[in-house]
Amino acid sequence: xxxxxxxxxxxxxxxxxxxxxxxxxxxxxxxxxxxxxxxxxxxxxxxxxxxxxxxxxxxxxxxxxxxxxxxxxxxxxxxxxxxxxxxxxxxxxxxxxxxxxxxxxxxxxxxxxxxxxxxxxxxxxxxxxxxxxxxxxxxxxxxxxxxxxxxxxxxxxxxxxxxxxxxxxxxxxxxxxxxxxxxxxxxxxxxxxxxxxxxxxxxxxxxxxxxxxxxxxxxxxxxxxxxxxxxxx
Amino acid sequence: xxxxxxxxxxxxxxxxxxxxxxxxxxxxxxxxxxxxxxxxxxxxxxxxxxxxxxxxxxxxxxxxxxxxxxxxxxxxxxxxxxxxxxxxxxxxxxxxxxxxxxxxxxxxxxxxxxxxxxxxxxxxxxxxxxxxxxxxxxxxxxxxxxxxxxxxxxxxxxxxxxxxxxxxxxxxxxxxxxxxxxxxxxxxxxxxxxxxxxxxxxxxxxxxxxxxxxxxxxxxxxxxxxxxxxxxxxxxxxxxxxxxxxxxxxxxxxxxxxxxxxxxxxxxxxxxxxxxxxxxxxxxxxxxxxxxxxxxxxxxxxxxxxxxxxxxxxxxxxxxxxxxxxxxxxxxxxxxxxxxxxxxxxxxxxxxxxxxxxxxxxxxxxxxxxxxxxxxxxxxxxxxxxxxxxxxxxxxxxxxxxxxxxxxxxxxxxxxxxx
Numbered sequence: 158x159x160x161x162x163x164x165x166x167x168x169x170x171x172x173x174x175x176x177x178x179x180x181x182x183x184x185x186x187x188x189x190x191x192x193x194x195x196x197x198x199x200x201x202x203x204x205x206x207x208x209x210x211x212x213x214x215x216x217x218x219x220x221x222x223x224x225x226x227x228x229x230x231x232x233x234x235x236x237x238x239x240x241x242x243x244x245x246x247x248x249x250x251x252x253x254x255x256x257x258x259x260x261x262x263x264x265x266x267x268x269x270x271x272x273x274x275x276x277x278x279x280x281x282x283x284x285x286x287x288x289x290x291x292x293x294x295x296x297x298x299x300x301x302x303x304x305x306x307x308x309x310x311x312x313x314x315x316x317x318x319x320x321x322x323x324x325x326x327x328x329x330x331x332x333x334x335x336x337x338x339x340x341x342x343x344x345x346x347x348x349x350x351x352x353x354x355x356x357x358x359x360x361x362x363x364x365x366x367x368x369x370x371x372x373x374x375x376x377x378x379x380x381x382x383x384x385x386x387x388x389x390x
Numbered sequence: 391x392x393x394x395x396x397x398x399x400x401x402x403x404x405x406x407x408x409x410x411x412x413x414x415x416x417x418x419x420x421x422x423x424x425x426x427x428x429x430x431x432x433x434x435x436x437x438x439x440x441x442x443x444x445x446x447x448x449x450x451x452x453x454x455x456x457x458x459x460x461x462x463x464x465x466x467x468x469x470x471x472x473x474x475x476x477x478x479x480x481x482x483x484x485x486x487x488x489x490x491x492x493x494x495x496x497x498x499x500x501x502x503x504x505x506x507x508x509x510x511x512x513x514x515x516x517x518x519x520x521x522x523x524x525x526x527x528x529x530x531x532x533x534x535x536x537x538x539x540x541x542x543x544x545x546x547x548x549x550x551x552x553x554x555x556x557x558x559x560x561x562x563x564x565x566x567x568x569x570x571x572x573x574x575x576x577x578x579x580x581x582x583x584x585x586x587x588x589x590x591x592x593x594x595x596x597x598x599x600x601x602x603x604x605x606x607x608x609x610x611x612x613x614x615x616x617x618x619x620x621x622x623x624x625x626x627x628x629x630x631x632x633x634x635x636x637x638x639x640x641x642x643x644x645x646x647x648x649x650x651x652x653x654x655x656x657x658x659x660x661x662x663x664x665x666x667x668x669x670x671x672x673x674x675x676x677x678x679x680x681x682x683x684x685x686x687x688x689x690x691x692x693x694x695x696x697x698x699x700x701x702x703x704x705x706x707x708x709x710x711x712x713x714x715x716x717x718x719x720x721x722x723x724x725x726x727x728x729x730x731x732x733x734x735x736x737x738x739x740x741x742x743x744x745x746x747x748x749x750x751x752x753x754x755x756x757x758x759x760x761x762x763x764x765x766x767x768x769x770x771x772x773x774x775x776x777x778x779x780x781x782x783x784x785x786x787x788x789x790x791x792x793x794x795x796x797x798x799x800x801x802x803x804x805x806x807x808x809x
Contacts, residue, residue: 210423218425265481300473300482309481313470313489315463320486341435341487344424349440355594356555357545359530363562363762367578370760374533377545381555381594389439 195240198279199226201253218343223285226278229254232261233274258333259342265297265304298338316341340389347389354379431476433460435487444597447553453599461505463488468495492542493551514716515543524711526685526718549590550605550717553598558610560586565799566763568770573751573792578759584800588612607681607718616802618676627774631804632765633665633684634772635672664701664733684726685719688712705732722764724756744789751792769806770796776808 159167194200203225204211215221220228230237236249261273286295297304301320302311311317316337323329323336330336340347360376428434437459438445448455454462464472470489473482496502496509499516503509514521520531520543527546534546549556564582568575590609608615614632622629627636665683667675682690687710691703698704709731712719719725726733735752737745746752755767770776771794787793788808798806 209420213421213424216424218427219429220423220425296473296479297481298473298486299480300471300484300486304481306481306483308471308483310484311486313468313484314482314486315488315490316486339419339422340440342426342428343422344426345419345421347440351443353594354539356557356591357539357549358557358559359549360559361530361561363560365563365580365760365762367580367763368758368760370762372529374529377533377537377539379539380557383594385443387440387442 194245195243196279197240198277198282199230199237199253200240200279203229203254224279224282225254227282227285228257228262230277231273231275232257233272233276237277239277256332259335259338260298260303260333262295263298263338265299265306265309267294270305301334303334345389347387349387349389350384351387352382352384354382356381428475428479429477432474433464433472433487434475437463437488447595447597451597451599452601452604453551454597456507457505459488462491462496465489465491465495465502465504467502490541493544493547494542512547512716514714515546521716522711522714524719524721525715526720527716531716548596549610551599553592553595553600555592555594556590556610558588558590560584560588560613562586562762563800565797566766566770567797568767568794570792570794570796573746573749575758578763580763586613586802603678605678605717607678607685608676611681613801614681615676617800617804619672620802621775621804622799624775627777629773629775629804629806631769631773631798631806632801634769634774635665635667635676636669636774662700681718684721686712686715686717687719687726689717702732709733720761722756722761723768724752724764728753728756738789741785741789744786746792766798766800767796769804770794770798770808773798773804773806775804776806 192200192202207225210225214223230253232250232255235251235255236246237254238248238252239246261271264271297306297309299306299309300311300314301317302309302314303320314320319340320334320337323331323334326336331339339345340349356379358376358378358380359374362373362375364371364373426434441459445459448457464487468489468491470485471480471483472488473486474480494512494516496504497512497516499511501509501511514525515528515531520528522528525531527550531543531546534540534543537545539545540548548554562584563580564584566578566580568578570576588610589612590606617632618630618635620628621631630636665680667680679690679693682693687703688707689712691698691707694703706726707713709726710719710721725731727735729750729752735745735747737743737747752768755764759767771788776796776798794808796806796808798804
């Protein structure tokens with residue numbers, strides 16, 4: 158057990174060291190090592206903070222070779238902080254990145270009619286999408302009636318109401334229809350609460366006079382709803 | 391140091407270390423950037439991950455249990471363009487991942503081969519305008535097509551062919567009364583309205599498809615079942631309507647009027663009783679097969695070859711539209727018992743030449759009165775319970791003079807008077 162004298166001695170030694178040091182101790186080391194933002198693109202390493210997302214992307218599937226900024230700094234409607242010819246642009250709708258709709262790229266539109274812009278991208282990232290040149294155009298998410306293709310009616314789509322609800326929900330969890338896209342196209346966990354009809358109620362009236370009659374089915378309505386939950390692991 | 395104080399200090403130190411040393415933020419919804427590879431042609435998304443309940447239903451289904459989701463919900467026979475991978479990818483037009491199929495997409499007039507199996511045409515309902523007017527359930531199919539509850543006609547298919555339950559709320563006449571004089575109507579009228587609800591409660595699962603022998607007519611037509619099996623109790627014979635399921639039981643021998651004998655066996659007017667069921671067998675004997683005896687003679691004949699021979703069902707079939715209907719024919723007594731029909735009315739051999747055989751009575755009923763009344767017009771006399779077995783019977787009133795004063799109630803009651 159340290160006694161009082163020993164404690165004073167330790168404090169005195171530490172104080173002497175502190176007085177003798179030429180540097181103060183920085184609580185957050187590296188906080189004055191600034192990134193050079195003069196180049197094109199973001200120049201800030203997103204993965205420093207979002208390494209888990211980087212790990213997810215490279216795990217397989219699609220988008221494995223696409224940089225963060227190719228999705229998160231590509232909306233013409235936003236205006237990101239950037240540097241252009243040595244001139245700093247402060248950013249408008251967002252600073253470094255925005256949460257974008259999957260449909261920004263997968264809307265089946267070609268530039269310039271799309272809201273997609275290359276302006277804020279690093280010039281070295283071209284080949285991520287355009288290899289070979291000029292081919293890659295993100296496949297249109299057709300079949301929901303959301304692309305300009307006149308044949309894309311989506312009238313038969315089983316999940317159309319899911320997509321539309323994702324787009325209009327007031328308490329929108331994600332941008333646009335992303336909840337629906339993400340639920341199916343990624344391995345994200347999902348709890349889906351269904352409320353399904355288990356019975357049809359059919360109203361049948363016999364229409365008649367003395368000499369003529371027929372059976373009229375006047376109404377068919379779903380009833381006896383039961384809730385259940387699907388857990389997508 | 392108290393344990394709680396130690397714990398708080400420890401948690402604080404760990405939190406401090408994490409905050410100061412961790413360079414990562416934590417994602418609220420992990421794996422939203424772990425995209426599934428959809429490079430392959432067709433569908434790469436696991437439907438069952440979100441629809442495991444439907445897969446479980448199919449696993450216990452008699453039909454379609456061996457199908458993949460894609461076999462039905464990305465059926466290629468409709469011309470629908472679905473999204474799919476490959477190089478280049480197809481974006482999808484009418485649907486993205488899946489569509490809700492009409493049953494008739496596969497079961498149309500051409501049928502379809504799905505997963506190596508041939509889907510048969512849904513007879514009659516696959517034809518233009520859903521076939522002929524004699525298909526008993528045509529109105530249901532037509533209404534289903536109008537309904538927005540499901541696509542196409544599926545509501546009608548589901549309630550019969552799957553474990554999807556149904557409630558039928560019927561409204562029809564309560565009773566009729568009429569007078570006959572010399573086999574001619576001197577009055578006729580209906581009275582009252584009857585509401586009847588039939589419930590066919592099943593598990594509710596739309597993807598559990600039933601074998602055809604599990605489609606039970608008596609569940610949706612429970613009023614008919616009750617009319618044939620229970621009716622209104624009476625001493626000796628109960629009031630049972632819809633079809634003459636039993637007749638007078640005063641005799642006991644096979645040459646008399648019990649419910650088991652032909653009419654009369656081996657006699658000159660030999661006529662086996664086709665739709666009579668002994669009282670002891672009624673509860674089980676009134677079933678879908680019994681319904682088909684009249685409402686789908688062709689089907690019944692093909693499934694009951696001995697009866698086909700005994701009752702000349704090949705010829706009877708030609709009197710009906712049973713080869714043109716889906717499962718049941720909307721018919722009336724005249725269909726089989728009118729003039730010129732195979733089972734034209736004959737006289738009771740005990741009352742020869744005193745009934746309405748040789749008259750146009752049955753055909754006149756058909757031409758003059760609504761179809762809904764015709765069965766009960768016949769049953770007003772042909773119910774066993776209104777055929778007195780005791781001394782009060784005055785045979786000549788009906789059997790010679792063709793006089794009757796009938797009040798009869800519709801199914802399931804069947805109560806009747808004929809005085």
